[in-house]
Amino acid sequence: MTSENTNSPRAVGEASRSKKTRLPYYPGCTLKTTAKNLEDSALATAEALGIELVELPRWNCCGVVTSLTDDDLMHHVAPIRNLIRVQEMNAAGLADGETRLVTLCSMCFNTLKRSNARVRERPEDLTSLNDFMYLEEDYDGSVEVVHFLEILADLGAEEIGRRVKTPLTGLGVAPYYGCTLLRPKEIGIDDPERPTIQNDILQALGAELIDNPYKTVCCGSYQTVQDKHAVAELAHGILTHARAAGADVLTTFCPLCAFNLDNRQREIVERHPDFETIPVLYATQLMALAFGLGPESCRFDLNFVDPRPMLSSKGIMKEEAWATRQA
Amino acid sequence: MGNQTGMMERISESTRSLTTGVDTKDVEHWVMIYIMGRGYRVPADLTIMTAMEFAGYRLIRSCGCRQGFCGACATIFRREGEYKLESALACQTRVEDGMSLVQIPFSPADAASYDIASEAYAYSVFSKHYPEVARCVSCNTCTKACPQDLEVMDYVQSAIKGDFGGLTEQSFDCIQCGLCAIRCPAEIVQYNVAQLGRRMYGRYGSPEPAHLKARIAEIEEGKFDEALDRLAGASTEELEKLYAASERESDG
Ligand code: SF4
Ligand code: SF4
Ligand code: FES
Numbered sequence: 087m088t089s090e091n092t093n094s095p096r097a098v099g100e101a102s103r104s105k106k107t108r109l110p111y112y113p114g115c116t117l118k119t120t121a122k123n124l125e126d127s128a129l130a131t132a133e134a135l136g137i138e139l140v141e142l143p144r145w146n147c148c149g150v151v152t153s154l155t156d157d158d159l160m161h162h163v164a165p166i167r168n169l170i171r172v173q174e175m176n177a178a179g180l181a182d183g184e185t186r187l188v189t190l191c192s193m194c195f196n197t198l199k200r201s202n203a204r205v206r207e208r209p210e211d212l213t214s215l216n217d218f219m220y221l222e223e224d225y226d227g228s229v230e231v232v233h234f235l236e237i238l239a240d241l242g243a244e245e246i247g248r249r250v251k252t253p254l255t256g257l258g259v260a261p262y263y264g265c266t267l268l269r270p271k272e273i274g275i276d277d278p279e280r281p282t283i284q285n286d287i288l289q290a291l292g293a294e295l296i297d298n299p300y301k302t303v304c305c306g307s308y309q310t311v312q313d314k315h316a317v318a319e320l321a322h323g324i325l326t327h328a329r330a331a332g333a334d335v336l337t338t339f340c341p342l343c344a345f346n347l348d349n350r351q352r353e354i355v356e357r358h359p360d361f362e363t364i365p366v367l368y369a370t371q372l373m374a375l376a377f378g379l380g381p382e383s384c385r386f387d388l389n390f391v392d393p394r395p396m397l398s399s400k401g402i403m404k405e406e407a408w409a410t411r412q413a
Numbered sequence: 414m415g416n417q418t419g420m421m422e423r424i425s426e427s428t429r430s431l432t433t434g435v436d437t438k439d440v441e442h443w444v445m446i447y448i449m450g451r452g453y454r455v456p457a458d459l460t461i462m463t464a465m466e467f468a469g470y471r472l473i474r475s476c477g478c479r480q481g482f483c484g485a486c487a488t489i490f491r492r493e494g495e496y497k498l499e500s501a502l503a504c505q506t507r508v509e510d511g512m513s514l515v516q517i518p519f520s521p522a523d524a525a526s527y528d529i530a531s532e533a534y535a536y537s538v539f540s541k542h543y544p545e546v547a548r549c550v551s552c553n554t555c556t557k558a559c560p561q562d563l564e565v566m567d568y569v570q571s572a573i574k575g576d577f578g579g580l581t582e583q584s585f586d587c588i589q590c591g592l593c594a595i596r597c598p599a600e601i602v603q604y605n606v607a608q609l610g611r612r613m614y615g616r617y618g619s620p621e622p623a624h625l626k627a628r629i630a631e632i633e634e635g636k637f638d639e640a641l642d643r644l645a646g647a648s649t650e651e652l653e654k655l656y657a658a659s660e661r662e663s664d665g
Contacts, residue, residue, distance in 0.1 A: 115574050118576065146549075147551060147570060149551075163550055167551050
C-alpha cells in the first residue's frame, strides 16, 4: 500500500504511526446526554489509534428511525441535512477532503445510512429534498456513512493488539449486535444472521470470546417506552443465555440496546429474584480499559450495573484506582 | 460624555409615530399595500407599522418599543406575485409595493412553570417541560421565520443535545415574537424552550462574573442606600435632568 493513499480505511494504521487521520464524526443526541460513556471511550480509543474523530461543527438530530413510507420525505430532511454538513466541513477545509462520516451510535448509523441509500437510489427524492432545503447547498450524494466498528475492523486486530497495555485475560465477553448495525442487510456492516465483526477486536484485547446465538435477538427497542416489562423479558433471555455460555460481560455499540440490556436489569430482578446482574459495556469502554486510558475515558460510573467489581475480581483493574470519580 | 441635553426629547421623538404631521404634498414615492385584504396607498419610505398608522389604524397591540427590541409587532406578509408567506417585525421592515400583510399581536403559546433551583442541569429539563422538542424534524422553517435572523433550528437542536451554552449563545437575541412557534410543524414553542435553557445556563452553567459579585457585596453593605433614597424622593423634572446627564458605565 502506498503511503499517500490515506483515504483508504486500511491506510489508517499506517498513518497512525506518523500523522493522525482526521475523520468527520457525527455524535448524535444520545452520545451528548445519556451515553457519554460511549462517546468519551470511543474518542479516547480512536485517539490512541491515531484517528482524530472531528465532530461536525454543526449537526442536528439524525432523524431517529428511518421513514419507510414512499411519500414521506419530511423525515429524510434531518439525516440529509447532516450529510450536507460534511460537504460544508470539507469546503471549510476541516476534513481533508474526507467523505466518510463516522458514527458511533448504531441507531444514528442506521438512520443516516438508509436515508443516504434512499436518495442515491431515487434521484427524484434527492431533488425534492434539495429543493425543500433551498437555503442549504445541494447534497451531492458523495458522503459515505460508516460505523466506527468498520474503521476498527479495517485497522485490523494486529494494530489494535499493539496498543494493549492491560490485556483482558480471563474475561468472558459476549459481543451483542442487536438489529440496527446489521439490518436491513443492504446497509448492515456484517452478516445479519452471523455477525463476527466484534470478534477479532475483542480477542485482540485479550478477552475470551463468548459467541452465542442471542447476539442478534432484538432488545425490544423503543417498546421500552410503552412496556418496560416486555422489554425486560427480552433482555432477560439475552442476558441469561450469554451468562450460560460463559460471559462475564456483554458488549454493544447501541445506547438503546445498552439501556434495555443494562438499565432494565432493575425490572428483571423484580420479576426474577434469582437473576444475577451482569455488566453491559460499550466495546469501546473495554478498549479504553485495555489501552490503559484511565477512568475519565472509560466512564464506568455511567453504566447501570457497575462493571468495576467484576473487572477487579478478574484482576484487570485495581479497585482503588477506579473506585470513584467523585474525588 | 458630551452634550446630552435634549435626550429625553429625542427619545420621545423617536418613539412617536413618524407619520404624524407628514404633508402628503411632499411625498414623492407611493406604494399600494393590502392590510388584511384591503388596499391603501401609503408613502414608500414608511415601515409597515407607520404605514398602518398612515392608513388610519391606531395600534394598541402589535406595537411596543418601535425599535426592534420588544417583539410585539410580529407581522405576516406576502410580496406581490410570490407564493411564500414571510414574516417580519412591522417596526423594522419597509413597505413594498403590492405587499399583503396582517399583524399577529400575540401568540397564546404554552409557557411551562418551573423552579430552576430544583431542576436538574441536564437535557431532561427540556424533555420534562417541553417534551415536544424531541419531535423536531430539522425542517428549518423556524429559522426562515425569525425576524432576528437567529438559527432557531440550531438552538432547538442544542436543547435536544443538552448544550446549554450553545443554546444561550444561539438564542440570545430572541425577542419572543412568537413567529417561529406559529410555523413549526412539530408544534414546538421554540422561544419558551430557549428561555428555559438560558435560565438554566445562567444559574448553573455560566461562570459567575467577579464584578457582579463585588457589586452585590457593596449593595448589601448599604453603599447605595442613600443615593437610592435621593432618587426615590426626586421629582420627575429632576429625574429627567439626572437621566440626561448620566454616563453609561463600562460593562467590564
Ligand atoms: S426565535 Fe422565534 S420568538 Fe425568537 S425572535 Fe426568532 S422567531 Fe421570534
Ligand atoms: S420549525 Fe419546528 S420542526 Fe422545523 S426545525 Fe424548527 S423546531 Fe424543528
Ligand atoms: S414594536 Fe417592539 S419590536 Fe417592533
